[in-house]
Amino acid sequence: MGCGNCVDVCPGNPKAEGDYKLALKMVPFDPESEATKVESANWEYAVKKVSSKQSLVDVASNPKNSQFATPLFEFSGACSGCGETPYVKLITQLFGDREIVANATGCSSIYSGSIPSTPYTTNEKGQGPAWANSLFEDFCEFGLGMELANEKMRERIEKVMTEAIAADCTPADAKALFQSWIENKNNAEETKKLAEQIIPVIEAGKDKCAHCKQLVELEGYLVKRSQWIIGGDGASYDIGYGGLDHVIASGKDVNILVLDTEVYSNTGGQSSKATPLGAIAKFAASGKRVRKKDLGMIATTYGYVYVAQIAMGADQAQCLKAIREAEAYPGPSLIIAYAPCINHGLKAGMGKAQAEEAKAVECGYWHLWRFNPALEEEGKNPFILDSKEPDYSKFQDFLKGEVRYASVMKQFPNEAQELFNASEEMAKKRYQSYVRMTKMEY
Template structure:
């Protein structure tokens, strides 16, 4: 929401316009949206040499109301200090929402308590969720470090300097935010009863079904997300000493960070699944229910008759607590007769929809639906669980929809080598893991290496997998020829070998072979020994889909030599490049993917050289599958490119246009899919495969 930037401005204002010294320390987590930032600001008449975070504060501000139930927001506040909370609650609602521990501390320590509805003001002004200048203005007024009138003028001068490049309208909106923030906060009358407030909630242990994941979530994820990771004992992480962590832990964060979330109106829905297709965080999904499941469904769960599937009901389910509120789903929704099926509503009004989403995840598979709607079609793909869900990517991220779709198509057999960058931060940044597993326990095996050698890293994974599978295939051939092997084992062996090079067809024969091997291993003789040897590496039996993920900074620049070497090798690997046309993770620096004339960091006057023609370079080899895609411009072309690349028995590369927050899209990231459509329509980006 711009808080860190505003606090840096505050330091400059105080340092430049008073005789006080200033210092700032800033702590961040790795979430791209709704992430925790803590700004530690010090001001004083003497030079400040403190080398540690503040533990005795005169002023604390909480800019996210959901934080009051996650962190100890006031534990570092001095008696008599000031606490500013950004929320929409009145005094009665504060009593309902604030935890008892916080109420006791505020009342017993004579804390001056203020609230401000920054989100409401931001919407009225036109700034949306960018509430930084509103809260900054309230800070100066409450603390009185600088006289109010002077502080307002200094802030306006700073805003003019910061935003003048974005136009007069943006500057005026920030000036209005400063004026209103200075005057529209409210001092809360703290009830005497708060001194003896009683806790009526208990922290429940999470049961994830999988013992390893349950232990990880309760002992590592939850404490770390409460900002208590430094207090974890070594024993809590000792099982992860080899670098592996259980997948699927992001599903248990339930951060509740969105301001507005989608509400589904069944009457206007044409059941196209486009909303699910474009959702960057996999929080909106179709669900199909039979009569028995309908009878057991939560009363709050909306549904309608499913098109072309008599006897089944269709629902769009929304995970309110995982949504980031980007609005991509509502933007692309075609609706019916001009009326959209999705509209954005305040999160507080949509909490009941979480129950429907949770129920939808427990429904039985519907083979008849997969038969009717091809899993490799836009609509059909969305009936498959995304094996990338609830990542920490930016709201409206242009990268994650491609990766999520890949997991819906091939996730149960994917190996992913991920270059360091945005995709490694939203893909596997501790403590949460958004890559997950399906109901059978299959899911992507994800790994992250250095920035510069990701292609080689993925290539090594492919070669190692080939070597192990080659050895296992030799064992299976021996079993097939063995005199003491049963007929059913020989049949299973033949089916396995016949489909060994098809990742789509090989899964079921592999499962049947493993079942027969487990029976054979209980006996004695040559076949039993071969069965035991094969079962020792049974996870490698099924044909894997090798993927190499990364951004344009890695692929066009730093890792290009390795990428060229790997694709030229002819090995059956698939490369997916998220082309944001800048170094996204480090703040928007120009890369060789940045087009001529674009303004970016290190190219303040516009980039002087044209964009590298990467697809053209790889097409010259003649045996590399090359695709150039923009999802928002052609949903079908994107899914076809992914399936064709995966099925091609050789190297493939897909370069996907991914709008990024660093591009400063005027309408916000909620229209990223429309930006992709406009880019192709204008000839700026060319779709081909």
């Protein structure tokens, strides 16, 4: 996207400390140059001839491998350096061929639905995410409806298959496959393999077998779907919060991704309940006076909701692990992802958005953790604090590196330091509340 974050984060071949070769290099783009012609031929070759490792077993094991999977979210119209899009892209690399997205209105709906084009795309088999945008205030209910509809259709498949197994008209090879599907219907990888075997058999049998005929109509539901619900902090913490709460309480297998820019980004940076104390935002012109809501902690009180706080640029492995665990958890999941935004006014520039995420975690401004109810079932503490003990000596410098804080200093010099100190105190309190969670007896 021209921001240069990729250059900043993609490791080369460091052989010794200080000898850090970058794998990528930014060069000026001249569409007429010979070099560009060679690169366009290389690009065409890579897109058409080089297949990526799409098998989940291969790609999901670590961040490096995950990047060999073809992204099914490509060139979006988001701001260069946007902190949101890398999370959206990663999810398509892991689950894109069976992903469904219910998207709240906000930046993510605008860059994802830039009609008549869309950055969502398909793999070589023509499979890719299905996507739709709903309102700002009901995006979670919208996704829950998709999940319920999908469950219903799959119950129908199971019913027809059960009847087919008992019927005389159904071919014998189909019966064994149906039995296997019934036993593995919630195993994504198995259903992918089984769907490839079942579809030709039911297509061939549909004229002689009434059950096969019905199953042909339902064949789009054979593969276990990956239901995602994506929204910003305005939608999740504020306006769609009632729905979010209702949906996580439902116990249904949906994955909610909150892209937390700490403001309503798409409408120009209004304050939300995710805006931290001390930050300037619209409707908080002299710096917000109350602290950020801890949406993640609220969600953990259900006990059966998978919850994680992530920041890709701070810990890629933790980010990948949380997204995979959330998707695998057979109930509701909520991932809150830190996303730098042009509204923050990064003094280092949006080309350093990933690096800013690392700084935010290092100084204790943002925290990485996971709450996995599956661990509780094993008698373990479900709460895992992934952030190291923060280095608070860097906290004030972090704030001064962003215009949303630095401008408080300029406009309200008398109150600024007091606000910044309070902001640091709040961050410490929040970290301590996570430390307490790690000490709970189970």
